[in-house]
Amino acid sequence: xxxxxxxxxxxxxxxxxxxxxxxxxxxxxxxxxxxxxxxxxxxxxxxxxxxxxxxxxxxxxxxxxxxxxxxxxxxxxxxxxxxxxxxxxxxxxxxxxxxxxxxxxxxxxxxxxxxxxxxxxxxxxxxxxxxxxxxxxxxxxxxxxxxxxxxxxxxxxxxxxxxxxxxxxxxxxxxxxxxxxxxxxxxxxxxxxxxxxxxxxxxxxxxxxxxxxxxxxxxxxxxxxxxxxxxxxxxxxxxxxxxxxxxxxxxxxxxxxxxxxxxxxxxxxxxxxxxxxxxxxxxxxxxxxxxxxxxxxxxxxxxxxxxxxxxxxxxxxxxxxxxxxxxxxxxxxxxxxxxxxxxxxxxxxxxxxxxxxxxxxxxxxxxxxxxxxxxxxxxxxxxxxxxxxxxxx
Ligand SMILES: [Zn+2]
Numbered sequence: 001x002x003x004x005x006x007x008x009x010x011x012x013x014x015x016x017x018x019x020x021x022x023x024x025x026x027x028x029x030x031x032x033x034x035x036x037x038x039x040x041x042x043x044x045x046x047x048x049x050x051x052x053x054x055x056x057x058x059x060x061x062x063x064x065x066x067x068x069x070x071x072x073x074x075x076x077x078x079x080x081x082x083x084x085x086x087x088x089x090x091x092x093x094x095x096x097x098x099x100x101x102x103x104x105x106x107x108x109x110x111x112x113x114x115x116x117x118x119x120x121x122x123x124x125x126x127x128x129x130x131x132x133x134x135x136x137x138x139x140x141x142x143x144x145x146x147x148x149x150x151x152x153x154x155x156x157x158x159x160x161x162x163x164x165x166x167x168x169x170x171x172x173x174x175x176x177x178x179x180x181x182x183x184x185x186x187x188x189x190x191x192x193x194x195x196x197x198x199x200x201x202x203x204x205x206x207x208x209x210x211x212x213x214x215x216x217x218x219x220x221x222x223x224x225x226x227x228x229x230x231x232x233x234x235x236x237x238x239x240x241x242x243x244x245x246x247x248x249x250x251x252x253x254x255x256x257x258x259x260x261x262x263x264x265x266x267x268x269x270x271x272x273x274x275x276x277x278x279x280x281x282x283x284x285x286x287x288x289x290x291x292x293x294x295x296x297x298x299x300x301x302x303x304x305x306x307x308x309x310x311x312x313x314x315x316x317x318x319x320x321x322x323x324x325x326x327x328x329x330x331x332x333x334x335x336x337x338x339x340x341x342x343x344x345x346x347x348x349x350x351x352x353x354x355x356x357x358x359x360x361x362x363x364x365x366x367x368x369x370x371x372x373x374x375x376x377x378x379x380x381x382x383x384x385x386x387x388x389x390x391x392x393x
Contacts (some may be wrong), residue, residue: 074350103273127257149175183282185384193380298373
């Protein structure tokens with residue numbers, strides 16, 4: 001960004017920020033020490049935060065406090081869908097504890113650091129995270145990643161950001177090998193069964209971290225995810241995902257550069273919040289196509305019986321989706337429609353998971369519920385794509 005662009009950016013952001021009640025104002029509030037750290041470093045400047053990409057960013061990832069609202073509802077907030085009384089951050093503590101919201105937001109906004117050979121140069125070596133830690137670096141990295149990931153004019157696929165290329169977590173989660181953080185396929189043409197397995201792996205990681213089966217100090221690449229299924233060492237998914245991040249621990253992943261929530265029980269809540277994010281996204285139509293199958297129940301082998309959400313028809317992938325069309329399905333009208341549609345949906349499934357977590361249910365029980373009930377597939381071989389109604393035209 002040159003200086004002139006920055007000037008324009010400053011103006012755009014100032015307008016966005018000054019609109020009373022604008023969702024953005026609430027949504028990117030910082031939580032805890034990172035604000036103080038940022039103040040010390042003097043990197044927090046509204047004038048350098050966002051440019052024209054702001055609309056895109058906001059439309060897609062922090063839309064109207066939807067994740068916050070769903071989370072407060074899971075923790076007991078009730079109000080009519082149209083009123084949004086469960087959305088404001090003033091509910092923090094009254095319903096969902098703050099660390100849960102931090103965890104829910106983490107999937108959209110994971111803190112990261114650029115490595116030595118990564119651009120932009122001036123952003124290397126310190127933590128980048130919205131809203132306060134190097135926000136202009138965040139925007140530059142995100143915008144460039146978005147451009148690089150898009151299909152080329154000749155139809156060839158754009159760049160894929162993964163662990164092997166040591167890409168920033170922000171890019172892996174939106175345009176690469178970690179799109180399961182949003183209940184989405186990693187690329188077009190991925191089998192539904194593979195997307196589902198990646199989601200279940202993340203669910204296992206977050207749930208077992210929340211229940212302290214995994215400790216904050218454990219290295220990610222060594223975590224025995226899927227071990228209960230008796231799968232060989234070579235199939236350890238985190239060994240692949242974090243093969244080139246052998247210094248990263250669970251704590252690094254969730255709280256890089258900010259130790260505000262490293263103590264318990266906050267740390268467990270962050271992990272649990274990240275699980276809730278995936279579940280919530282799986283009910284957004286731009287992410288997952290579900291069929292309408294009311295009145296179904298799931299009988300678990302351990303005796304419990306749960307209402308069953310619509311079966312998964314297909315997972316979407318983001319690379320060839322139109323941003324605006326995707327964003328609309330993440331928006332407030334879509335949320336209201338979801339809340340008014342027949343249960344179970346994101347709130348009811350979240351409540352089941354919360355009850356399981358609070359009763360310290362073993363992962364095997366949670367796994368069975370997610371595998372056979374929440375993410376039951378119509379066709380394991382269904383291939384992911386943008387979804388016709390979301391396709392870039
Ligand atoms: Zn998401």
